[in-house]
Amino acid sequence: MSEYIDDTKGKKLGKKRRRPNLIILTVDVLMYAILLLQMLYVFTGNNIHEITGIIFFVCFILHLLIKLDWIKSLLKGKISMKSKARVFSTVVTCLLFACIITLMLSSMGVSRLIFPWFKVLGSSDLHRYLASAALALAALHGGMYFYVRTEKKKKATVFISLITVLCLCIGLFGVPYINRHFRTVSIDYSDAVKGEKAEWKGSKPLVVYFTRLGNTDFDDDVDAVSGASLMYADDKLTGNDQLLADMLEDIIDCDKKAITLTQKKYPSSYNATISEASKELKANARPDIEPIDVSGYDSIILVYPLWWGTVPPAVSTFLESSSFDGKTIYLIATQGSSGFSSSTKAVKESAKGAEVIEVMSIYCDDVPKSRDKLLDWVKSR
Numbered sequence: 001m002s003e004y005i006d007d008t009k010g011k012k013l014g015k016k017r018r019r020p021n022l023i024i025l026t027v028d029v030l031m032y033a034i035l036l037l038q039m040l041y042v043f044t045g046n047n048i049h050e051i052t053g054i055i056f057f058v059c060f061i062l063h064l065l066i067k068l069d070w071i072k073s074l075l076k077g078k079i080s081m082k083s084k085a086r087v088f089s090t091v092v093t094c095l096l097f098a099c100i101i102t103l104m105l106s107s108m109g110v111s112r113l114i115f116p117w118f119k120v121l122g123s124s125d126l127h128r129y130l131a132s133a134a135l136a137l138a139a140l141h142g143g144m145y146f147y148v149r150t151e152k153k154k155k156a157t158v159f160i161s162l163i164t165v166l167c168l169c170i171g172l173f174g175v176p177y178i179n180r181h182f183r184t185v186s187i188d189y190s191d192a193v194k195g196e197k198a199e200w201k202g203s204k205p206l207v208v209y210f211t212r213l214g215n216t217d218f219d220d221d222v223d224a225v226s227g228a229s230l231m232y233a234d235d236k237l238t239g240n241d242q243l244l245a246d247m248l249e250d251i252i253d254c255d256k257k258a259i260t261l262t263q264k265k266y267p268s269s270y271n272a273t274i275s276e277a278s279k280e281l282k283a284n285a286r287p288d289i290e291p292i293d294v295s296g297y298d299s300i301i302l303v304y305p306l307w308w309g310t311v312p313p314a315v316s317t318f319l320e321s322s323s324f325d326g327k328t329i330y331l332i333a334t335q336g337s338s339g340f341s342s343s344t345k346a347v348k349e350s351a352k353g354a355e356v357i358e359v360m361s362i363y364c365d366d367v368p369k370s371r372d373k374l375l376d377w378v379k380s381r
């Protein structure tokens with residue numbers, strides 16, 4: 001996005017520099033603006049996100065067409081690689097190109113409006129990582145344009161590094177943060193939960209799940225809930241993990257139990273719940289829950305949200321309150337960016353005697369469209 005002047009022959013740039021071509025400048029500024037806007041999809045919503053995504057890729061193709069001569073020169077080995085800055089800049093450009101192409105495919109994979117039939121690279125996690133990488137590489141790519149032209153190399157290096165790290169942080173931490181706090185999605189319950197059945201090999205399993213919503217002291221007026229991404233399934237407030245448990249119940253012949261607190265409820269404010277959970281985890285608390293009898297089951301599918309990188313304390317209460325000798329616990333976690341983190345270790349420590357198997361960790365955004373993944377897993381085991 002940065003080559004505004006014809007310097008493909010590596011000529012020293014002096015006072016004779018040409019001014020940036022207005023069309024290239026407009027296309028590039030638009031691309032940077034769209035990349036940033038795309039990060040705010042929590043606020044813009046899916047449809048605007050997908051349409052602006054298309055505009056971005058049109059700009060990308062325009063950019064490639066405008067830079068066709070440079071690309072040809074690169075392919076023919078005619079770009080001067082005398083300076084380290086030039087080599088670095090070219091590597092960044094190539095990486096950015098590869099990243100944007102993969103991002104384009106993953107955008108189609110996660111698309112619900114324009115490419116719902118495209119089933120490759122459909123992970124929101126991957127999409128977010130690619131978008132973060134594209135933003136950071138674009139910052140580097142643009143930064144290199146100024147770097148090779150400035151006398152103040154040290155200052156430019158610090159500035160470009162900071163901007164690049166900032167872009168990475170926006171994608172990797174900023175977006176999940178606002179997603180967890182501000183997103184509201186409405187889904188069609190039947191669409192998400194109902195569908196093809198599969199046979200569970202072995203005796204009937206028990207699905208045990210924990211969700212914040214089932215254990216939260218919500219006001220009568222749910223709109224008063226401050227913060228936190230909320231999901232409405234057919235206008236009914238639903239937790240991510242509850243939805244997954246419902247999907248499993250629809251796919252296989254199983255029993256299902258919720259881990260329900262008996263003494264306390266978490267506050268309706270998301271931030272207050274975060275700090276309450278932090279206090280509980282530090283104190284190694286084991287809040288009281290309604291008893292769940294696991295004695296008649298060989299397989300337990302445990303569905304839980306990650307809390308501070310581990311299982312919520314109520315899940316530990318459940319795991320420590322029964323004997324799991326000879327049983328298998330299949331783990332399905334939901335999270336806002338952290339995979340399984342240390343939750344598997346925590347389950348192994350609490351559920352003495354159990355064989356613990358990680359099945360999948362699902363990014364919170366992907367929960368409503370995870371039925372197929374669960375179905376595939378049941379079929380393949």
Ligand SMILES: Cc1cc2nc3c(=O)[nH]c(=O)nc-3n(C[C@H](O)[C@H](O)[C@H](O)COP(=O)(O)O)c2cc1C
Binds near residue numbers: 241273335338
């Ligand atoms: C108290 C609390 C702590 C959390 N900690 C993490 C975390 O460490 N890592 C992460 O990726 N997501 C974290 N999250 C996000 C949840 O794991 C995620 O939103 C989950 O899908 C919520 O599921 P639920 O709707 O069934 O409660 C946390 C959420 C809460 C409420």
